[in-house]
Amino acid sequence: MRHTWRWFGPVDRVTLRDAVQAGVQGIVTALHHVPTGAAWSVEAIRQRQDEVRAGGLAWEVVESIPVSEAIKTQTGDWRAHVANWALTLRRLADCGIRTVCYNFMPVLDWTRTDLRWETRQQARAMRFDLPDFVAFDLHVLQRPGAGEDYPEALVDEAGRRFAAMSDARIAELGRNIGAGLPGSADGYTLAQLAEWLRSYQGIDADRLRRHLVDFLTQVVPVAEAVGINLCAHPDDPPWPLLGLPRILSTGADYAHVLGQVDVRANGVTLCSGSLGARGDNDLPQLARAFAERIHFVHLRNVTRETATMPCSFYEDEHLEGGTDMVALIAALLAEEKRRRAEGRADHQIPMRPDHGQEILDDLTRGAQPGYPAIGRLKGLAELRGIERALSHPLLGGAA
Template sequence: MKQTWRWFGPPDVAKVDDIVQAGAEGVVTALHHIPNGVAWPFEEVTLRQRQVGLRADGSPSGLAWDVVESLPVSEEIKKQKGEWREHIASYKASLENIARAGIEVVCYNFMPVLDWTRTALRHRVPNGGTAMRFDINDFAVFDIHILARAGASEDFSEMVRLEAARRFEKLSDAERERLARSVTMGLPGSTESLSIADVRSHLEEYDHISSDRLREHFVDFLSEVVPVAERLGLRLCCHPDDPPFPLLGLPRVMSTEADYTYLMAKVNSPANGITLCSGSLGARPDNDLPGMMKRLGDRVHFIHLRNVKRDGSDIAGSFVEAEHLAGDTDMVALIATIIAEERRRKAAGRSDHQIPMRPDHGQDILDDLTRNSQPGYPTIGRLKGLAELRGVITALEHQQFGLEGSERR
């Protein structure tokens, strides 16, 4: 795997020099300042490349922009409303400029309204650090009592409804506002965020869009952009829903292995691929991460390695962002299947045999607690995660004691 690091550009509290010192081999970034639906100018793409390539003192960093994350798909495209056709044209233009700059991998998602959802951005964990958390009871507080969505109560069990009512009564106005901000926070690094009124407006427009309809819209989008990506030598890779179960009565179409299998078959091209996020998919107990990598690995173009600890076995349940080797996903087993896929690709002569990976999310520890970084993206917490993952990779690739050594023995 090529070990990369997500960077949110010059405003990021983690600087290029920090990425170099972390030992990352490449950078994952995007043009977060450009609104959704607007084409990325070639000059802006190359400017970001130059920023990645320089340390603070002007010397070369030795790093390159390896993966675009994310090139957002607008709500207009997902709903097929308004200027959605113009937005697809802008998406294609962005792909042209990304490819012209020599970048080959583009990550995106197709989640309606909320790109990812947490109820607490800095939840205190036992070691004194903080981590992002999704609590189904707190989400019910937001959905039923703050957003006051029609029919929301029907989407939760009686136990959750009762607990949500109890919690809502105890929350101060400031705590209710903080919960709402946590739930409606925009795409990481984006300048776009949603108000309660925005969420209600979007939900009204999704009233008549079922999962099947959204899936059709997704296929329509892929049918337009995948041929362009294939012509340009790009690899598109869709990030799973986060969390991977329905929220706010909205459809979800990228939550399970069956979802990915369907989309890969409907638009069958090597340019139509997968971002395997072990944290997003791992929040759902019926997702088998090592098995998914074995069965779908041929189309995995980008990997997010992170872990979550689930509170229980419910499909739609609570979880917290765990240390990278301490959650419910067997990270060693997953990495072993990734290494096996890379070896298979190399033997087949594929130029993309080395799959870019980044340590995703992390707990805020030590100096992270005072740096006010992008939620989920602390410098030290991710560095700790990368070190742990690097240790597993090194052990599994060891010539004597790793996978190859065990085969010889």
């Protein structure tokens, strides 16, 4: 696999020099300052490429071009936003970039209740605490009808949690849950979040799925024509939140979307952490099922705290948690071997160590939550070790 590293631009407290020292081969970034719905200019794309190149690397994967809420709801200026999205693809291709990750999660992107939760080893990790999230929904956001979405025992537990919460914790929950897309300037106040939720009234999972397919039927032909692979990131967490539908949470969800727009350019970002928060998602099996359409991989691990779904979970060390990382990497290497045999130019799948626990000097650096320097370096080293071992001739792999 090709080892990449997410970088949030010049404001990132984890520098390109850090990435070079980690031994990565390419950078994953985006133009986070461009307003959602607007087209990226060639000048801005080239400026970011120059910044990355000056650091000794190259911009290889876009993560992500945001898909506006107007596109997801098919309201307002959504057609213009789709046209701008397609124009951005053409400009990225003109600049030599061939992989674009995106997501189709309504309103909230990846969502956590805790951004720096202390683990048993005194590291800090991101965590989704289900009772705290429900307490926010019921007692802070006070979403109409929210109580009907949860079992009675969970509603009771959320009530007890809320009664014991300090004002500081309540404010922290609001900030964490409404944080928006990582790296962006987006974020929601409670009033703004409530307004966005109202904009999805009448949009269920089936309708949102149709909107995604409508979007793909317009942008995938452009991607295919200019030689770009699109890869849809799964929902995180992979279940409905705040009454909003989620439509990329399971293998069946992906099979539907890939089947509706059945060309190689319409592909998958296989995120083992997002999908791994559901016990019914078998990551090695999903890697085999969608092997040909996997264009980008995020490798991380989560530990689910109960067998229920939804559940509380936290982001564990890369080789711990519920996903068999050795089996998953073996499946990905098998697909790369198959692609090489076909003579495919895209036989090498870009991978990045996703997220990471804050350890050692990460604890005082203050980097983007989930994106520390040393914690990701540790994860990359572990993942690289598995890949190197499985690729060794002693185990039947290529030298």
